[in-house]
Amino acid sequence: xxxxxxxxxxxxxxxxxxxxxxxxxxxxxxxxxxxxxxxxxxxxxxxxxxxxxxxxxxxxxxxxxxxxxxxxxxxxxxxxxxxxxxxxxxxxxxxxxxxxxxxxxxxxxxxxxxxxxxxxxxxxxxxxxxxxxxxxxxxxxxxxxxxxxxxxxxxxxxxxxxxxxxxxxxxxxxxxxxxxxxxxxxxxxxxxxxxxxxxxxxxxxxxxxxxxxxxxxxxxxxxxxxxxxxxxxxxxxxxxxxxxxxxxxxxxxxxxxxxxxxxxxxxxxxxxxxxxxxxxxxxxxxxxxxxxxxxxxxxxxxxxxxxxxxxxxxxxxxxxxxxxxxxxxxxxxxx
Amino acid sequence: xxxxxxxxxxxxxxxxxxxxxxxxxxxxxxxxxxxxxxxxxxxxxxxxxxxxxxxxxxxxxxxxxxxxxxxxxxxxxxxxxxxxxxxxxxxxxxxxxxxxxxxxxxxxxxxxxxxxxxxxxxxxxxxxxxxxxxxxxxxxxxxxxxxxxxxxxxxxxxxxxxxxxxxxxxxxxxxxxxxxxxxxxxxxxxxxxxxxxxxxxxxxxxxxxxxxxxxxxxxxxxxxxxxxxxxxxxxxxxxxxxxxxxxxxxxxxxxxxxxxx
Numbered sequence: 001x002x003x004x005x006x007x008x009x010x011x012x013x014x015x016x017x018x019x020x021x022x023x024x025x026x027x028x029x030x031x032x033x034x035x036x037x038x039x040x041x042x043x044x045x046x047x048x049x050x051x052x053x054x055x056x057x058x059x060x061x062x063x064x065x066x067x068x069x070x071x072x073x074x075x076x077x078x079x080x081x082x083x084x085x086x087x088x089x090x091x092x093x094x095x096x097x098x099x100x101x102x103x104x105x106x107x108x109x110x111x112x113x114x115x116x117x118x119x120x121x122x123x124x125x126x127x128x129x130x131x132x133x134x135x136x137x138x139x140x141x142x143x144x145x146x147x148x149x150x151x152x153x154x155x156x157x158x159x160x161x162x163x164x165x166x167x168x169x170x171x172x173x174x175x176x177x178x179x180x181x182x183x184x185x186x187x188x189x190x191x192x193x194x195x196x197x198x199x200x201x202x203x204x205x206x207x208x209x210x211x212x213x214x215x216x217x218x219x220x221x222x223x224x225x226x227x228x229x230x231x232x233x234x235x236x237x238x239x240x241x242x243x244x245x246x247x248x249x250x251x252x253x254x255x256x257x258x259x260x261x262x263x264x265x266x267x268x269x270x271x272x273x274x275x276x277x278x279x280x281x282x283x284x285x286x287x288x289x290x291x292x293x294x295x296x297x298x299x300x301x302x303x304x305x306x307x308x309x310x311x312x313x314x315x316x317x318x319x320x321x322x323x324x325x326x327x328x329x330x331x332x333x334x335x
Numbered sequence: 336x337x338x339x340x341x342x343x344x345x346x347x348x349x350x351x352x353x354x355x356x357x358x359x360x361x362x363x364x365x366x367x368x369x370x371x372x373x374x375x376x377x378x379x380x381x382x383x384x385x386x387x388x389x390x391x392x393x394x395x396x397x398x399x400x401x402x403x404x405x406x407x408x409x410x411x412x413x414x415x416x417x418x419x420x421x422x423x424x425x426x427x428x429x430x431x432x433x434x435x436x437x438x439x440x441x442x443x444x445x446x447x448x449x450x451x452x453x454x455x456x457x458x459x460x461x462x463x464x465x466x467x468x469x470x471x472x473x474x475x476x477x478x479x480x481x482x483x484x485x486x487x488x489x490x491x492x493x494x495x496x497x498x499x500x501x502x503x504x505x506x507x508x509x510x511x512x513x514x515x516x517x518x519x520x521x522x523x524x525x526x527x528x529x530x531x532x533x534x535x536x537x538x539x540x541x542x543x544x545x546x547x548x549x550x551x552x553x554x555x556x557x558x559x560x561x562x563x564x565x566x567x568x569x570x571x572x573x574x575x576x577x578x579x580x581x582x583x584x585x586x587x588x589x590x591x592x593x594x595x596x
Contacts, residue, residue, distance in 0.1 A: 126459060272593070313575070
């Protein structure tokens with residue numbers, strides 16, 4: 001492998017039933033930023049797999065793709081790990097991109113390691129930032145060790161430099177209506193995976209609206225001691241017209257379902273208002289809520305990382321403060 | 336049925352901090368535990384064995400003390416364990432971790448189902464399972480929250496953010512399991528006693544015929560360039576102080592200012 005032979009930035013244009021993942025547009029936008037930082041000679045290429053998906057190329061151009069590689073085959077109509085991995089690896093071997101970005105979606109995280117194995121290159125998982133550092137090296141930021149610490153990961157010698165990128169960490173470019181670019185049509189032979197068959201797909205039904213759509217959130221974390229205290233968070237949420245969300249430990253201990261989890265392995269939220277109780281603030285949690293408009297945090301540890309993103313703080317034991325807050329609201333509502 | 340289950344020893348993550356002087360990780364006093372999702376993987380294996388019969392081999396890679404998590408897996412009910420322990424395997428990224436684990440599976444041979452947790456809590460890459468499956472060229476089903484066996488096939492449901500999917504996969508196959516799949520059992524004293532009598536193998540890179548260029552630091556395409564503490568975003572946090580009732584009042588004032596009540 002001669003790394004100088006590898007040029008350009010690829011974005012996996014993940015689509016399902018003809019709908020592109022919004023993260024694809026975010027990655028196209030970031031690719032232009034990286035292109036500029038890397039000297040401007042790397043073209044931004046979207047790689048689109050599916051059956052009858054050619055019509056999506058226009059949208060990819062509008063959002064910043066300079067080239068779109070299209071590989072269509074009946075056996076690519078539905079996502080399946082091995083056929084998709086085979087095609088993506090084959091295309092990467094042929095075109096030799098320097099950087100290959102994929103959404104850190106269930107599909108992106110399912111296929112990317114299989115492509116990596118075929119190409120014997122590096123793959124950074126679920127990056128929350130991408131940059132070019134002072135030595136001109138492409139670096140990926142990932143939280144580590146529970147999120148108290150960030151790492152810059154680099155893939156210095158092997159190519160392509162593969163990364164799955166967390167959704168919603170970058171903003172898409174404003175679409176340019178009617179933008180076009182080069183379409184590269186790839187004829188691919190794809191064998192279906194006879195060992196893998198999706199029998200059924202059922203939409204999940206959730207109680208209440210998703211936390212990402214809620215304007216007001218009351219969040220609890222590891223420090224919440226009892227389920228009675230958790231119920232108190234629910235009472236407060238009801239009083240201020242919001243819903244309960246949480247940091248990962250409350251999901252890990254089985255008190256709340258995964259869809260209530262804020263953070264990198266949960267949901268990224270940007271509500272108008274969020275109040276955090278007994279959450280110290282891992283990087284994963286902070287990155288999942290730090291763009292909220294008004295953040296209030298209650299944690300008994302002075303200097304906890306949660307305060308670094310909070311507009312208001314109270315260094316108190318939540319178990320004492322929470323009932324006092326509820327009493328105060330009730331008193332004011334009666335007045 | 337022959338089941339292989341992969342477990343990782345991880346630091347009890349909330350405790351890890353950077354030394355403000357040296358910028359290095361302060362590992363002293365940090366407890367090590369079995370990656371919680373790997374406990375779900377072990378539980379999945381044991382439940383399948385209870386229902387369909389077979390044997391379970393628990394596999395880990397790490398320094399000699401990683402044997403602790405294998406002992407726990409044995410105490411829970413696995414039949415034997417393999418620890419890949421060799422300085423040559425140290426400093427590996429995900430590719431150079433998945434590769435020797437796949438080589439170990441090859442050496443064991445005759446496997447039907449490989450089970451991993453969906454990710455490890457220390458770096459959350461969720462890559463090791465798919466990489467093992469990649470090197471073995473077997474199908475994988477990620478994010479599994481239920482599994483049953485039907486003549487040579489594993490029928491799994493996948494828990495995706497917006498839907499559930501039922502997948503039928505021909506074995507040998509690898510699955511990665513979610514926390515929702517089960518509640519891991521605690522080892523009982525009798526299980527802990529029995530564990531000490533079960534076969535516990537320790538293999539080196541040579542034992543599993545690894546290509547030396549594919550393991551350890553030199554076999555790792557990725558490198559950790561630097562570690563750092565997250566930058567602070569908001570340095571002008573307004574703190575509420577005073578007696579608890581006053582603090583409550585100030586917070587409720589914020590609720591009112593934000594038109595929440």
